[in-house]
Amino acid sequence: MTRKYSPVLVGLAAVALMFSVAACSSKEAEVITLRGANQFDKNHVFSRTLFKFEELVKEYYGKPVNFEFYLNSELGLEKEYFAYMSQGVSVDFAHVSPSHMSTFSKAAPLMDMPFLFRDLDHWNKVLSGDALKPITDDVEQKADVKLIGFSGGGTRNITASKRITTIAELEGLDIRVMGAPIQTRIFQAIHAAPTVIAYNEIYNAVQTGVIDAAENEATGIQQMKFYEVGPEISLTQHAITVRPLVFSGKTFRRLPEDLQAAILRAGREAGEFGRETEAREDHATLLQMEAEGKIRTHEFTERAALLRLAAPVKEAYANELGVREVLARIDAVK
Incomplete structure (x- = not known):
């Protein structure tokens, strides 16, 4: 038996199919890219990470x-990533040094200050809690x-x-430090003689006796082969790095609430x-270099004295940044 359909019904079905396909295509097109x-x-x-x-x-x-990832400085450097995220263009999330x-937040560099943390346990507790919330709010x-x-x-x-x-x-130790003024002030306070030298010039500067020492993490010592000219590692533990994972506010506000919640938790x-x-890997690298005979590590027996000498400089710097209460919150973490 042959069924006959009204041209009107056929037309409506076709239109409905078109809208269905369009809706599916639209739904597929709505998949968010970060x-x-x-x-x-x-x-x-x-x-x-x-x-x-x-x-x-x-x-x-x-x-x-x-998710799209741009590695190996394909989109520039951290300072540029931060500017992009502030503008809501090109980069949605990244690691950025404080x-x-x-340029935006006068308070943020406190997180890079030497001797901010007593030890690794204190550092982890501070970053796990809310002591830095005034800075995160300011940023x-x-x-x-x-x-x-x-x-x-x-x-x-210290590698010396x-x-x-x-x-x-x-x-009086002639030691290379990074260019931030607080680095020079802290090392002067602990009786060293800091000098600002470009990172790629450290090896030659130690080798030729321009300086006696530098300071770095285990990975940096290994990658730049600083152990060849400065094999004596003094465990001053004067800084533990903080690298915030940051996300563009403009991008965040455009996202569905359930995705926002997932991003904050993740x-x-x-x-x-x-x-x-x-x-863990930083410590393992230090042990590996020592096992290979590339370095010799030495406990700094007066580390508590270093913390006392640095304290007035830390407080003065926190006052300059307007975050004295944040430093107090950090120091209060047990």
């Missing part, structure tokens, strides 16, 4: 979401960038051409992953 950037290759701990962030977001969101936030308000997690964990020590274990042996947990991983 863009992450990093200065390093895929094996670096920062990259692995971003990949962990992706994994956790997808798990907690439970809906399709795309010093690169200073979000002034830069429109959210600090959603805290990575880092490289412990910086001679053994240094006491304040007396540190006295950022916190990815930060924990990054801290545990970097701290």
Whole structure:
């Protein structure tokens, strides 16, 4: 039996089919893409932390979401990533050193200050709690960038051409420091003689006797082969790195609420992953170099004295930044 259909009904069915296809296409087109950037290759701990962030977001969101990664400085450097995120263009999330936030937030560089943390346990407790909340609020308000997690964990020590274990042996030590003025002030306070030298000139400067020492994390010592000219590692533990995982505020506000919640949860947990991983690998690298005979490590027997000498400089710097109460919150963490 042949069925006959009204031309009107056929037309309506065709229109309905068109709308159905269009709706499906529109739904597919609505899959959100988030863009992450990093200065390093895929094996670096920062990259692995971003990949962990992706994994956790997808798990907690439970809906399709795309991630694009731009590694090896493909989109520039951290300072540029932060500017992009503030503008809501090109980069949605990345790791950014606190010093690169200073253009927007005067308070942020406190997180880079030497002797801010008593030890690794204190550092981890501070980053796991809310002691830094006034800084994160300031960055979000002034830069429109959210600090959603805290990575880092490289412990910086002195690498020298001679053994240094006491304040007396540190006295007048010609040591290379980074360009931030607080670095010079802190090392002057602990009786060293700091000099600002470009990073790529450290090796030759120690080798030729221009300086006697530098300071760095284990990974930096290994990668730059500083152990060849400064094999004596003094365990001053004067800084433990903080590398916030940050997310563009403008991008965040455009996202569905359930994705926002997933991002905040994933950022916190990815930060924990990054801290545990970097701290563990940093220590392992130090042990590896010592086992290979490349370095000799020495306990700094008067580390408590270093903390006392640095304290007035830390307080003065916190006052300059307007974050004295934040320093007090950090010091209060037990």
